Amino acid sequence: MTTDEATSLVNVGARQAARRRKAVPYLLLLPGGLWLAIFYIAPMIQLVGISLQEGTYQTGYSMTWRWENYADAFALAGSHFLRSFLYAGAATLLALFIAYPLAYGIAFRGGKYKNLLLVLVLMPFLTPFLLRTLAWKVILADSGFVVETLKTLHIISPSGRILATGWAVVAGITYNFLAFMTLPIYVSLEKIHPSLIEAANDLYAKPVTAFRKVTLPLSMPGIVAGTLLTLIPAAGDFVNASLLGNPQRLMVGNIIDNRFLRIVDYPTAAALSFSLMLVILAIIIPYVRASGTEDLVA
Amino acid sequence: MTDTTITTQGGFGSSEPAAVELFNITKRFGDVLAVDDLTLAIGENKFFALLGPSGCGKTTTLRMIGGFEDPTEGTINLHGEDVTGLKAYRRPVNTVFQSYALFPHLSVFENVAFGLRRTNVDKGELEQRVAEMLDLVQLSGLDNRHPAKLSGGQQQRVALARALINHPRVLLLDEPLGALDLKLRKEMQIELKRIQQEVGITFIHVTHDQEEAMTMADTIAVMNKGKIERMGDPAEIYEDPRTAFVANFLGGSNLMPVTVIDRTAGSVATADGTTLFVPPKALSPDTHGFRVGVRPEKLNVYRPGSGDIPPNVLTGRVMDASFIGVSTHYVVRTSTAGDLSAVVQNLTGDRFSQGEEVSLGWHPERSFVIHDD
Amino acid sequence: MAQAATASRKPPLWAWIKRRILPVYMVVALTYLFMPVAIVILFSFNDHQGRYNFTWQGFTLDHWQNAFGVPRLFDSLVTSLQIAFISSAIATLLGTLIALALVRYRFRGRSATNLGLFLPMATPEVVMGSSLLALFIVLGVARGFATVVIAHIMFNISYVVVTVKARLAGFDRHLEEAAMDLYANEWTTFRKVTLPMILPGVMAAFLLGFALSFDDFIITNFNSGNTITFPLFIWGAARVGVPAQVNVFGAAIFFITVSIMLLNIRLQRRRA
Numbered sequence: 001m002t003t004d005e006a007t008s009l010v011n012v013g014a015r016q017a018a019r020r021r022k023a024v025p026y027l028l029l030l031p032g033g034l035w036l037a038i039f040y041i042a043p044m045i046q047l048v049g050i051s052l053q054e055g056t057y058q059t060g061y062s063m064t065w066r067w068e069n070y071a072d073a074f075a076l077a078g079s080h081f082l083r084s085f086l087y088a089g090a091a092t093l094l095a096l097f098i099a100y101p102l103a104y105g106i107a108f109r110g111g112k113y114k115n116l117l118l119v120l121v122l123m124p125f126l127t128p129f130l131l132r133t134l135a136w137k138v139i140l141a142d143s144g145f146v147v148e149t150l151k152t153l154h155i156i157s158p159s160g161r162i163l164a165t166g167w168a169v170v171a172g173i174t175y176n177f178l179a180f181m182t183l184p185i186y187v188s189l190e191k192i193h194p195s196l197i198e199a200a201n202d203l204y205a206k207p208v209t210a211f212r213k214v215t216l217p218l219s220m221p222g223i224v225a226g227t228l229l230t231l232i233p234a235a236g237d238f239v240n241a242s243l244l245g246n247p248q249r250l251m252v253g254n255i256i257d258n259r260f261l262r263i264v265d266y267p268t269a270a271a272l273s274f275s276l277m278l279v280i281l282a283i284i285i286p287y288v289r290a291s292g293t294e295d296l297v298a
Numbered sequence: 299m300t301d302t303t304i305t306t307q308g309g310f311g312s313s314e315p316a317a318v319e320l321f322n323i324t325k326r327f328g329d330v331l332a333v334d335d336l337t338l339a340i341g342e343n344k345f346f347a348l349l350g351p352s353g354c355g356k357t358t359t360l361r362m363i364g365g366f367e368d369p370t371e372g373t374i375n376l377h378g379e380d381v382t383g384l385k386a387y388r389r390p391v392n393t394v395f396q397s398y399a400l401f402p403h404l405s406v407f408e409n410v411a412f413g414l415r416r417t418n419v420d421k422g423e424l425e426q427r428v429a430e431m432l433d434l435v436q437l438s439g440l441d442n443r444h445p446a447k448l449s450g451g452q453q454q455r456v457a458l459a460r461a462l463i464n465h466p467r468v469l470l471l472d473e474p475l476g477a478l479d480l481k482l483r484k485e486m487q488i489e490l491k492r493i494q495q496e497v498g499i500t501f502i503h504v505t506h507d508q509e510e511a512m513t514m515a516d517t518i519a520v521m522n523k524g525k526i527e528r529m530g531d532p533a534e535i536y537e538d539p540r541t542a543f544v545a546n547f548l549g550g551s552n553l554m555p556v557t558v559i560d561r562t563a564g565s566v567a568t569a570d571g572t573t574l575f576v577p578p579k580a581l582s583p584d585t586h587g588f589r590v591g592v593r594p595e596k597l598n599v600y601r602p603g604s605g606d607i608p609p610n611v612l613t614g615r616v617m618d619a620s621f622i623g624v625s626t627h628y629v630v631r632t633s634t635a636g637d638l639s640a641v642v643q644n645l646t647g648d649r650f651s652q653g654e655e656v657s658l659g660w661h662p663e664r665s666f667v668i669h670d671d
Numbered sequence: 672m673a674q675a676a677t678a679s680r681k682p683p684l685w686a687w688i689k690r691r692i693l694p695v696y697m698v699v700a701l702t703y704l705f706m707p708v709a710i711v712i713l714f715s716f717n718d719h720q721g722r723y724n725f726t727w728q729g730f731t732l733d734h735w736q737n738a739f740g741v742p743r744l745f746d747s748l749v750t751s752l753q754i755a756f757i758s759s760a761i762a763t764l765l766g767t768l769i770a771l772a773l774v775r776y777r778f779r780g781r782s783a784t785n786l787g788l789f790l791p792m793a794t795p796e797v798v799m800g801s802s803l804l805a806l807f808i809v810l811g812v813a814r815g816f817a818t819v820v821i822a823h824i825m826f827n828i829s830y831v832v833v834t835v836k837a838r839l840a841g842f843d844r845h846l847e848e849a850a851m852d853l854y855a856n857e858w859t860t861f862r863k864v865t866l867p868m869i870l871p872g873v874m875a876a877f878l879l880g881f882a883l884s885f886d887d888f889i890i891t892n893f894n895s896g897n898t899i900t901f902p903l904f905i906w907g908a909a910r911v912g913v914p915a916q917v918n919v920f921g922a923a924i925f926f927i928t929v930s931i932m933l934l935n936i937r938l939q940r941r942r943a
Contacts, residue, residue: 025776032765039825043802105697126928130905131921135707236795386851393852399845413853
């Protein structure tokens, strides 16, 4: 064959090899992606479907596009929805104020103990979630140290209690999700090179100003990430409310759990569940738009 | 105007196949044309340098020879054999990577032995060859260390040993000296040259440092925008760059636009009418306008009116005089050709200062000609 | 520095306090973090009368000595361990493959993949658990051990990807090219170079998945049928009175995991 023919043959071979190479990433994604598609995405879609059905456990369910389910759900649990976000929001703010100085201290004053300190922050979360929450029942007990001190300081009345109030629930949530707030903030603070702060000082900024104008803005990604990672699971939590709160102050998670497992009212429960998801999505979408998808998975 | 068919030795119809031959190699990354219809033959036992600025396509070309990128078009031959479709692990070439790419979880011994372990060499021979190779790169005794505990220069030598031990027929080096400090780099340049001559195979060395290329290489190919603009031995391409790009890349140059007066006498005229002389053979019959180039070290600086000034003279005023120790660098503003730079060795104590009127002179044979069309 | 001028006007006590504020705060914060843990451990020694273990009544070693005395407690622990091991192993495998794809290759659908991996981490557990339950009901799958494992694999994948990706990002691509340059084909390169190097990250991902699975409550609650995991046991017992043996095991888990972590740190320091 001529050189031209030989050349074109080789080019074909090269192109075939390139095509095979292109398939590799998709093959790698396949098993895990399939798992998530079947066990996360499909259920979500189905959830919407169920939320539009009608019927009871005894009579069976039928798909009637019953949008009223959502209205019913809100009549039932609208206040719980609000309460959930109130508690979760309060807990998130509290967690932010507790976690930020902690993360700051580790990042900037930790020195060679940084990793050890991080480990210390994570350690308490190696005890089971439920046990930790039950421990708060002891800490906030009526005759316990905390309540007695607060009574002495006249912050609560002599007959007041913390347990079985919203405060206990918020306290529990704050504690349980503290690690989710601390770590992302730490990561973004850690990335700030000390020379940036030195530069600010060199340019006549006092420490507080340097913090406001340099450190704080640069740690924003961490703050945002921590806030999302705390607020979202907190909004859906019902364990804290169950163990530390009272039946008059349930969160939407309690209602969903109840409706699904005990009252077996799937359509309403599904409507509530999906509504919660929608609110969460409404919070996430601006975030994803702003920072793109690349940094989502670290 | 560039050469598209360039050879060093062998190949293209001669009796022995060249070590490496590239035929019409083109590489596109999406819309970007990294390598543009490159045809090249590199002979045996040569230290060959691919020189150029970043983005010129030199690393891409090297990676295609090594098998890490597939050419979009074209073929590659190694010793006459078509390797275009072959994966890297089937090619008889080895690479020294820019970041050394030493396996951090393996010891020096295991790193160097890695390639041999893929073959059927028996244990005794393997150990012997590793020892020999470590000796060649002067790292004996460091067998059990891990790369993290080695200095930059030592890591570099391990990378070299790891490649050479496999007796490749061609060794590819991708800017291997970039991460070393100046003194070490200069030492390694000499060292690499020595090793190449001792081992006797072809080295293809990619670099953006023209001084490095000229120190080490027998043949240099200057690349620009995916093509080879000029190829030859260092002295040849330095003194006769033929394009403005090569002239400016390989060192300083003073370029002056001129038009031809008399082709046989080799006289040309500058814009303001001054007559200069160039070697007549540099003037090709078909062009009329081009530029005369003089390297700064070929320009001498004289007091105006002193005798013994060469045939090409321009007058001007010293704008800057920098004493560099070995030499003094002058920038002289001439009315004829703008600012010219001259580098004069400090042989006598005689120097000119800023503001002085001087004459610049050079011999016609020491200049070159650049055709800009 | 401009500070020097102002500092000399402030009393040295103030400067002393300012320097100490942060460390003091950190100690307070860490105390706050460890308080519940201390309570859990402490109350494993509580000689409580009656069913509830919320007020301190006296010290006893009975519960530690009688740790296996509560019938279904130990079984629930074993179940949790089994589920954690299996689900984490599978999730680690699936997640590592995904992480490799994300870091190494540029492909279409990358954004969608990133989003699809992020969503499970951002979805409240009630939503995930309940929707999965609905799926199982519709498919007629009985809820039990298997469904819990499935659910745990699902939510672990994202965390595995995050962990392994972080480790992969610092991986020099040229290392694999170097291996291929030295005559190793793709499989050998993976075995001898890639795998050993990402192993620490993969192990960390496995441990993370294990911990997340072991401690999970909400999703498990929805999908467990009659299977009782350790957290489910505690939840069930919380109404009626949590036996102190739960504290014993909780404390034991804590000490074991802490020891493993400290051991890991020691080992890493020695390698460096």
